[in-house]
Amino acid sequence: MxxxxxxxxxxxxxxxxxxxxxxxxxxxxxxxxxxxxxxxxxxxxxxxxxxxxxxxxxxxxxxxxxxxxxxxxxxxxxxxxxxxxxxxxxxxxxxxxxxxxxxxxxxxxxxxxxxxxxxxxxxxxxxxxxxxxxxxxxxxxxxxxxxxxxxxxxxxxxxxxxxxxxxxxxxxxxxxxxxxxxxxxxxxxxxxxxxxxxxxxxxxxxxxxxxxxxxxxxxxxxxLANMNTNYLASGNPPKRWGNAHPNIVPYQTFATSDGHIIVAVGNDGQYRRFVEAGERPELAIDERFATNPMRVRHRDTLVPILAEMVKTRTKQQWIDALEAAGVPCGPINNLDEVFDNxxxxxxxxxxxxxxxxxxxxxxxxxxxxxxxxxxxxxxxxxxxxxxxxxxxxxxxxxxxxxxxxxxxxxxx
Structure with missing residues (x-):
């Protein structure tokens, strides 16, 4: 060169x-x-x-x-x-x-x-x-x-x-x-x-x-960045949430039929498109799940339903469907898949x-x-x-x- x-x-x-x-x-x-x-x-x-x-x-x-x-x-x-x-x-x-x-x-x-x-x-x-x-x-x-x-x-x-x-x-x-x-x-x-x-x-x-x-x-x-300032501002030590989010639902990992994906729903419109892509449109109009505050409140009811929905397809099928619907998502790749990306x-x-x-x-x-x-x-x-x-x-x-x-x- x-x-x-x-x-x-x-x-x-x-x-x-x-x-x-x-x-x-x-x-x-x-x-x-x-x-x-x-x-x-x-x-x-x-x-x-x-x-x-x-x-x-x-x-x-x-x-x-x-x-x-x-x-x-x-x-x-x-x-x-x-x-x-x-x-x-x-x-x-x-x-x-x-x-x-x-x-x-x-x-x-x-x-x-x-x-x-x-x-x-x-x-x-x-x-x-x-x-x-x-x-x-x-x-x-x-x-x-x-x-x-x-x-x-x-x-x-x-x-x-x-x-x-x-x-x-x-x-x-x-x-x-x-x-x-x-x-x-x-x-x-x-x-x-x-x-x-x-x-x-x-x-x-x-x-x-x-x-x-x-x-x-x-x-x-x-x-620890914002977790530090969250604590310093509130006096409350943050808790563990695994792959979930304390304030947004669904914003977590889900198991597919052949791997895992991340779904990062940031607003109610994205949530609606997510469940429609999963052929469960009724989950968008159920008053328990229609808005993010209600989904957070009822996460223990909603998340198992969504988990069953996601298990019905492969990782790539979900990525293709959600990208087409404008729903933020991504695969959880092993290193074989990372270096093949x-x-x-x-x-x-x-x-x-x-x-x-x-x-x-x-x-x-x-x-x-x-x-x-x-x-x-x-x-x-x-x-x-x-x-x-x-x-x-x-x-x-x-x-x-x-x-x-x-x-x-x-x-x-």
Whole structure:
């Protein structure tokens, strides 16, 4: 490709990534997609914990499992991997040298752990005053929980998410439910990306670096959005409603004969067209169901009737009928159906990259669509330590003999 497609929005930025698992690597992958040179520092012999969180694993050209877990592949595209024992004096010195040539340092160690190695913000700031340093922890750098380890599942519970997620307590299967993906980790990675970008903009204007303190609990609380303000305005904690809506009926999922659909009726006209499409027009004139306030009041009577109506047809039959009638609806797709969806394909949300194992790695593309500096997919997730020699030679000017000596000592 030529022209604007070759531009990199963050091509002038280098990121030293000391993070592992998900929140930090997700932030670093965002920056890598936007063109930053991201150097991922991993433990010699072991690497990022998620490299071993399988099966499933990436398959090589012959269809055999490799050592690369799919979990790891999801969050580490576009980076260069070096192995480094940062507990050793030599490893610490290498981190300091790399930090001097970096714009951003990302880390997700326990509070105070990197200070023991002289790799905390204040120490590295003396090496590079305009450095942007982002720490990601479960609970932040201060407060009574600062020393606790933070796990996404626990944060989803503590931060209120599970109090509003799950089926109603009075229905079968009712009770708190976590999300199907690690949303606190992922959203912390996204907020961290925003923080880093804002700090880069400030540095470019003023020459001043800064420290960014990101906490999973803070993010989980923040992302409850209108549920927070509903509570703050009323003093009443919101309840779980499962796939239903507290104020609109029907606005929920329904089982079809071969799957599930979502019906999101927003007004009485849409409701009338919904039941007419289901050949139950009498449900639109029944005074118990004719208006939304009455449907909310009589939801426990109406919803079972609608559920029986919807079960009579397939998912696609309902989607076709309701779209034609102007009733908001959508399928609940499994991932086979997601990646087979023509809209998902048109948006280029799957990216296949050649991998050093000899096969291809199939990944999910960035949702950021930019006209002049689109995301780049230049490198697959790296093998453990794949770029150690390259980075030490290129950035620190180390000779083959010096690198071999470090490897002999177990520093790299």
């Amino acid at each position: 030529a022209g604007s497609s070759l531009k990199k929005a963050l091509g002038h930025i280098r990121v030293l990534d000391l993070t592992r698992v998900l929140a930090g690597p997700w932030c670093a992958q965002n920056l890598a997609d936007l063109g930053a040179d991201v150097i991922k520092v991993e433990r010699p012999g072991a690497g990022d914990d998620t490299r071993h969180w399988g099966p499933p694993y990436l398959k090589d050209a012959q269809g055999h499992d490799t050592s690369e877990a799919a979990y790891y592949l999801a969050a580490n595209r576009g980076k260069r991997s070096i192995t480094l024992d940062i507990a050793s004096p030599e490893g610490q010195d290498i981190v300091r040298q790399l930090a001097r040539q970096s714009d951003v340092v990302l880390e997700n160690y326990k509070v105070g752990q990197l200070k023991k190695y002289g790799l905390d913000y204040e120490s590295l700031k003396r090496e590079k005053p305009d450095l942007i340093y982002c720490s990601i922890t479960g609970f932040g750098q201060n407060g009574p929980y600062a020393q606790r380890a933070g796990y996404d599942f626990i944060i989803q519970g503590m931060g209120g998410f599970m109090s509003i997620t799950g089926e109603r307590d009075d229905l079968p299967g009712g009770g708190p439910q976590k999300a199907g993906v690690a949303i606190a980790d992922l959203m912390t990675g996204m907020y961290a990306t925003i923080g880093v970008m804002a700090a880069l903009a400030h540095r470019d204007r003023t020459g001043e670096g800064q420290y960014i303190d990101m906490a999973l609990l803070d993010v989980q609380v923040a992302m 023509p809209q998902v394909q048109a948006r280029a949300m799957r990216v296949d990259l050649p991998h050093p194992t000899g096969g291809d790695v199939m990944l999910v593309g960035s949702p950021i669509k930019m006209s002049e500096t689109p995301p780049r997919y230049d490198m697959p997730p790296p093998m453990l330590g794949q770029h150690t020699q390259e980075v030490l030679a290129e950035m620190l000017g180390q000779s083959t003999e010096q690198i071999a000596a470090l490897r002999e000592k177990g520093v790299i």
